[in-house]
Amino acid sequence: MSILVDKNTRVICQGITGKTGLFHSQQCRAYGTPFFGGVTPGKGGTEVDGFPVFDSVDEAVRKTGANCSLIFVPPGGCGDAILEAAAAGITLIVAITEGVPVLDMVRTADVLATKFPKSRLIGPNCPGIITPGIAKIGIMPGYIHKPGPVGLVSKSGTLTYEAAWQLGNVGLGQSTAIGIGGDPIIGTNFIDCLTLFEADPNTEAMLMIGEIGGNAEITAAEFIKAHIKKPVAAFIAGQTAPPGKRMGHAGAIISGGSGTAEEKIAALEAAGVVVSRSPADMGKALVEAIARKKER
């Protein structure tokens, strides 16, 4: 079992005729993800590498029964693409696109919340979501994610791969791994994922990877303290990051002295989370979190 993605997930790609969109659609299909084609306005009726192309998400949904869309459109069109998917009834929208203007996401998130509450957005600026062995909807290398009992949620891409790799080294796979993205305004957040993992019978423990900027990790810590019974381990990137400088991700910035790794680590530890100080020990931290819960 898993969260958000299972064998009933039917995926299309918005931006499938672009180089990146096509490449990753092929990779997802090769992984075994039920993939039904894609959308590029103006190229409907054509085909790329066996994928049917539609003019609109609406048409794609009608003709393929798709319920999930993977978005690769350029930053300026990403907010619009998300809303098109939601309006067509897509329930899981995974936006990979990096560099979406913040105010576009403000508007998009507002319309999603008020008009399309049934559509869940993951991202943007994220690696996507994978339920190992079932479906990969994103740009992560599939083979590093083994099926198993750990729910993995992260703001980062390669750091998530690193974590999945380390979990593999300690013999733990993942129920589902989700990259929620490193932008200031995102769809699904830590608390959403923690809630879903807590309710998922096949998730036994959770690994949460955050970074500097904003206070999502702090609200997540408060939530864990109040609502999460399963073991949780965490890592926060950016302990050495200077204030006022954007560290790659649009959201990774310490501003006005808040959003530091130190305060996030303290909040998580206060909530009983095992926090790994070294990025090399994320797997070990999770093992320790499981062991600690058993002792009680």
Place this chain on the structure above:
Amino acid sequence: MKIHEYQGKQLFAKAGVSVPKGIVARTPDEAAAAFTQLGGPIAVVKSQIHAGGRGKGRFKEQPEQPGVKLVKSADEARDNAKRMLGNTLVTIQTGPEGKQVNTLYVEGGLNIARELYLAVIVDREAGSPVVIMSSEGGVEIEEVAKHSPEKILKEPFHAGYGLQPYQARRLAYQLGLSGAAVTSAQSFLPKFCRFFVDNDCSMAEVNPLVITAEGELVALDAKVTFDDNAMFRHKDFAELRDLSEENEFEVRAGNAGLSYVKLDGNIGCLVNGAGLAMSTMDLIKLHGGEPANFLDVGGGAKVDQVTEAFSIILADKNVKAVLVNIFGGIMKCDTIVTALLSAYDTVGFTVPLVVRLEGTNVDIARKMLADSGRKIIAATDLTDAAQKVVATLKA
């Protein structure tokens, strides 16, 4: 992207946001002429740099000279300009190295009754832009937030509909304004919020926002930062960019599609992915080293990008060793090693290089490194990599 105060005020004026009359001056004579043109009896000569705290800041070459000075004659404007232009202003925000002042803004005086604080930012948690105001104008807002948080007012507004007049009135009354000032706020604040949204700002700050004796709100300062991700739809803003205000290597990195931030340590690092790059810095520190930079080479790690990344890292004379940390996923490790070796030869490495690779085709990649004949130290995992790179400094 940050812009100067005078540029921000020019954009404010275009958006109907009240600003004092002002004239840009790049020579002492221009400053004197500006004073005359503004008509006196007073004017303020303001250094234009991308940092706050200018009024309290002093010049390295002229320790008595403040970065912002009230003057009462054209001659006084000229004399102050002479002491400011070309010199280095050190403020609480510039760091000890300071910033060179190349431009002045000469502004007419106002009859100030009160000073307030105003800013608009995007509130990440609320998912909307928010107006932040305080009765404590002219002081650091972080200080107000720390010592008297109750004096900070927040009013979120809808990015599409903008700040509504009732919200402006609510703020005005909470700040204790009355009469003409409330009417002025009801016009000023929605226009200011519209400016923020229309120009894709990530921050617009006015500190102080003044209320004149006549009850008019006027932006006495302007600190505007644009969302870099939205610059594709504001192409005309490119000319507002002042490259002399930015770190040369950060600019070079940006042009090559790399994300680079210079730090003070001596271990350079090149990593793929922002999260892993931050973690690599943390890892170096954890093992007793000091990172010299943050560098995310992105997902592609192409030969020309890796080459440029290496030459940027090595241009920092503090760098005594370099750590490459790559998790090759879709981009295979052997492809990355090909790029690394080519870049290594092009750049001409003179400091130790430690490489840690993991992911797709890692065995082929490690063999390529071992057989390459270059002096590259291979690491097996993250901890090993950090220990090895720190050890090279002690050797």
